[in-house]
Amino acid sequence: MNHATRYVLIALLYFSSSALVLAQRMDYADSWVVLSNGSASLVGSAVTDEPYTSYGHEYYVTATLTSEEDGRTAVSWANGGSCGYSNIQCTRADVSLPILTNDELLTGNFFLESIHEGTCPYYAMNLSQAYFGIPLLVGASVTVLKKALSTNFYTKIPNCSVACPVDQYIAGSNLGQFIQGLVPWVYFYGYQCAPGVGIYPGSSLSTCRELVGVVNLPFP
Amino acid sequence: MMKTAILFLSLTIITGTLISAPRLFSLPVNDEIRAATPDDSTAVSRTKRTPVQDAPGTIVGLMNPELIPDRAAHTMLFLVLADRNTSEERAKARAYLGRFRLDESDLVAILAAANDYRRRVGVLNDQAKAIKDKHWPKPAPKVFVALRELQTKKETLLDEVTTSLHRNVSPAGLQTIQKQVIPYVKSRMKVTPEPRTLPGGEDWRPSGHISKVMRGN
Numbered sequence: 001m002n003h004a005t006r007y008v009l010i011a012l013l014y015f016s017s018s019a020l021v022l023a024q025r026m027d028y029a030d031s032w033v034v035l036s037n038g039s040a041s042l043v044g045s046a047v048t049d050e051p052y053t054s055y056g057h058e059y060y061v062t063a064t065l066t067s068e069e070d071g072r073t074a075v076s077w078a079n080g081g082s083c084g085y086s087n088i089q090c091t092r093a094d095v096s097l098p099i100l101t102n103d104e105l106l107t108g109n110f111f112l113e114s115i116h117e118g119t120c121p122y123y124a125m126n127l128s129q130a131y132f133g134i135p136l137l138v139g140a141s142v143t144v145l146k147k148a149l150s151t152n153f154y155t156k157i158p159n160c161s162v163a164c165p166v167d168q169y170i171a172g173s174n175l176g177q178f179i180q181g182l183v184p185w186v187y188f189y190g191y192q193c194a195p196g197v198g199i200y201p202g203s204s205l206s207t208c209r210e211l212v213g214v215v216n217l218p219f220p
Numbered sequence: 221m222m223k224t225a226i227l228f229l230s231l232t233i234i235t236g237t238l239i240s241a242p243r244l245f246s247l248p249v250n251d252e253i254r255a256a257t258p259d260d261s262t263a264v265s266r267t268k269r270t271p272v273q274d275a276p277g278t279i280v281g282l283m284n285p286e287l288i289p290d291r292a293a294h295t296m297l298f299l300v301l302a303d304r305n306t307s308e309e310r311a312k313a314r315a316y317l318g319r320f321r322l323d324e325s326d327l328v329a330i331l332a333a334a335n336d337y338r339r340r341v342g343v344l345n346d347q348a349k350a351i352k353d354k355h356w357p358k359p360a361p362k363v364f365v366a367l368r369e370l371q372t373k374k375e376t377l378l379d380e381v382t383t384s385l386h387r388n389v390s391p392a393g394l395q396t397i398q399k400q401v402i403p404y405v406k407s408r409m410k411v412t413p414e415p416r417t418l419p420g421g422e423d424w425r426p427s428g429h430i431s432k433v434m435r436g437n
Contacts, residue, residue: 115272128274195318
């Protein structure tokens with residue numbers, strides 16, 4: 001069997017029942033906020049997966065997360081694929097940048113970029129790239145909550161409209177008459193509110209609002 | 221003989237692609253994700269920074285989520301959540317799902333399903349690797365039969381894990397998965413058809429960028 005005939009037969013076998021199985025490469029990129037113990041990070045993840053029936057590629061994923069406010073960048077590179085050098089079918093690159101520390105809220109415009117590349121090392125040929133360029137607006141909603149009498153049960157004050165509100169909060173101790181609940185969010189075709197809330201002191205002058213940009217903490 | 225073979229191959233591939241994705245050729249190829257900010261007055265005009273064109277026939281989930289198969293979305297959901305074993309990584313996985321306001325038990329069930337899928341598919345991955353290691357770069361046609369069988373097993377496994385997950389979550393959790401999580405995952409995906417040509421054809425280009433990236437490591 002000559003070279004050309006071999007590949008014609010391979011192609012016939014490859015595509016003959018392609019309606020039955022996933023014979024397409026899949027790429028994914030996403031970003032979300034992780035809030036933990038009063039600190040928060042914006043994380044990104046970029047994934048590639050391919051069918052076993054591909055001719056045989058190695059995949060490489062590069063993910064880059066950049067803060068356009070202060071120029072911070074996180075880059076991650078991952079390899080995998082099924083072209084012979086790795087037993088990892090899936091390729092995933094993860095990146096992360098802090099957006100909330102004890103001292104600062106570091107939100108604003110971010111950009112998640114991922115490049116998904118495939119190669120066939122036997123022929124030193126590359127496949128078309130898949131590219132994601134995702135502009136993200138990152139901020140935080142501040143909800144003002146007021147303490148109920150003789151309890152540590154706090155509820156959102158009236159006329160408080162924010163993207164990611166905190167309706168109520170049960171404190172372990174008396175935190176004063178007013179507190180502020182901070183919930184980071186990511187906006188890209190809709191708000192994605194981070195699960196969890198950071199609690200800060202408040203006062204009768206505190207207002208519900210959105211914070212975007214670099215904000216020194218504790219905020220008023 | 222070679223030209224005839226290539227012509228036949230092209231026709232075969234076009235036919236196969238049409239069978240697998242009838243709407244593929246009517247899709248707009250959109251490689252630009254427009255900036256979307258909550259308030260136009262503060263909108264920052266940002267588009268992609270690197271001019272990389274999607275391959276012809278690429279399905280962009282942000283534009284056409286209905287064309288992304290559920291299987292593909294479940295696969296990506298599991299792969300993005302699985303194998304996060306440190307406390308920091310587990311927090312990332314939990315935060316990923318936490319956006320959808322799932323109950324704790326439902327959240328735990330999804331993470332368990334993701335890890336179950338990743339563990340079990342690893343067995344099939346190893347088999348695929350062994351086959352390719354043995355037969356590449358000149359696989360006989362029967363090798364593709366074996367790989368296709370493995371691919372079918374992989375998808376059967378995915379279906380099993382997905383079905384099991386749907387049984388293990390609450391009705392509200394199931395609704396959240398189907399109505400929110402999976403559509404969301406689709407909106408963050410692209411599905412690219414396999415190359416229409418063999419290495420050396422128009423869907424391939426000489427490597428150089430890859431090696432550049434590799435040198436960076």
